[in-house]
Amino acid sequence: MGMKAWLSGMVPIAAMVMMECLDVGLITLSKAAMSRGMNHFVFVVNYNALASLILFLPSFIFHRTKRPPLTFSHFCKFFLLGLPGFTVMQNWVFTGVSYSSPTLCYAMSCLIPAFTFLLAVAFRLEDLDSRSSRSQIKFLGTLISISGALIVTLYKGPPIGGGSISSNNHLLKTADNWVIGGLFFAAAGLSLSAWNTCQSKAPILTSGYPSNITVISFVTLFGAIQSTAVSLIAVRDSNAWKLRPDIELISIIYSVRTLVSAFSWVALIS
Incomplete structure (x- = not known):
C-alpha cells in the first residue's frame, strides 16, 4: 500500500520531468527552423491550431456526456485564459528564441x-x-x-x-x-x-468548468485565433505562411506532440 501511494505521488513529478525534456527539444527544433527562415509568429499559429484540432477529438467524443453545457460566460473565461497563457507567453518566448538561443x-x-x-x-x-x-x-x-x-x-x-x-x-x-x-x-x-x-x-478548471480537457481544447483554440490576429499584423510577407516539408514541418509536428502530451498529463493528474 505504501509503495502504491509513493508511486502515485511520483506520477506528477515524472510528468513534469518528461515535459521539461520535451520542451528542451521543442525550443531547440524551433530555433533550428527559425534559422532556416521560419517566422516565429506563424510557428505559434500553426502549432496551436493543429493542437486544438487534435485535442477537440477526445473532448467531444469521450467527454460529451460528462460535461455540462457551455455558456457565454465560459467562452469569455476561455478567451481570457488564452491571452496570457498562450498568445502573449508563446509569442514572447519564440520571439526571444529568434533573437538569442535555447x-x-x-x-x-x-x-x-x-x-x-x-x-x-x-x-x-x-x-x-x-x-x-x-x-x-x-x-x-x-x-x-x-x-x-x-x-x-x-x-x-x-x-x-x-x-x-x-x-x-x-x-x-x-x-x-x-x-x-x-x-x-x-x-x-x-x-x-x-x-x-x-x-x-x-x-476555472475546478470551479468554473469540470471537464479539464474541454477547457484545454477551447483555450488552445482561442490561443490560435489570438495568435493569428497578431501574426496578420506582424507578418506582412505572404510567403512566410508557406509551410516547407523540412525542419519547419518537423518542428511543428513535434511541438503539437509536446503540447498535447502536456495537456493530457494536466487533464489526467488534475
Missing part, C-alpha cells in the same frame, strides 16, 4: 517561480513573514533566481581570441540581440506567472 531561454525560466511568488504575495495568496524561516528561504530563492537571470542576460564577457573590428562589431550586435531575447523571456515568464496566479485566484 540556452538563454531555459536559463531565464528560473524567473517563473520568482515572479509567481512575488505575484502571490501581492495578491495575498502567499503569506510573507520576515520571522518565518519558510518565508526567508522563499525570498532568498527569489533573489537568487532574479540575480542569476540578470547575470546570464547582461554579462557579455570578452570576445574569445581578440578578432578584427568587424568581428567585434558582430559580437556586439549578437550581445545586443542576446539582451533583447532575455527581455522577451522575462516578459514571457511574467505572463506565465500571472496566468498561474489567476488560476489560483479563480481556478
Whole structure:
C-alpha cells in the first residue's frame, strides 16, 4: 500500500520531468527552423491550431456526456485564459528564441517561480513573514533566481581570441540581440506567472468548468485565433505562411506532440 501511494505521488513529478525534456527539444527544433527562415509568429499559429484540432477529438467524443453545457460566460473565461497563457507567453518566448538561443531561454525560466511568488504575495495568496524561516528561504530563492537571470542576460564577457573590428562589431550586435531575447523571456515568464496566479485566484478548471480537457481544447483554440490576429499584423510577407516539408514541418509536428502530451498529463493528474 505504501509503495502504491509513493508511486502515485511520483506520477506528477515524472510528468513534469518528461515535459521539461520535451520542451528542451521543442525550443531547440524551433530555433533550428527559425534559422532556416521560419517566422516565429506563424510557428505559434500553426502549432496551436493543429493542437486544438487534435485535442477537440477526445473532448467531444469521450467527454460529451460528462460535461455540462457551455455558456457565454465560459467562452469569455476561455478567451481570457488564452491571452496570457498562450498568445502573449508563446509569442514572447519564440520571439526571444529568434533573437538569442535555447540556452538563454531555459536559463531565464528560473524567473517563473520568482515572479509567481512575488505575484502571490501581492495578491495575498502567499503569506510573507520576515520571522518565518519558510518565508526567508522563499525570498532568498527569489533573489537568487532574479540575480542569476540578470547575470546570464547582461554579462557579455570578452570576445574569445581578440578578432578584427568587424568581428567585434558582430559580437556586439549578437550581445545586443542576446539582451533583447532575455527581455522577451522575462516578459514571457511574467505572463506565465500571472496566468498561474489567476488560476489560483479563480481556478476555472475546478470551479468554473469540470471537464479539464474541454477547457484545454477551447483555450488552445482561442490561443490560435489570438495568435493569428497578431501574426496578420506582424507578418506582412505572404510567403512566410508557406509551410516547407523540412525542419519547419518537423518542428511543428513535434511541438503539437509536446503540447498535447502536456495537456493530457494536466487533464489526467488534475
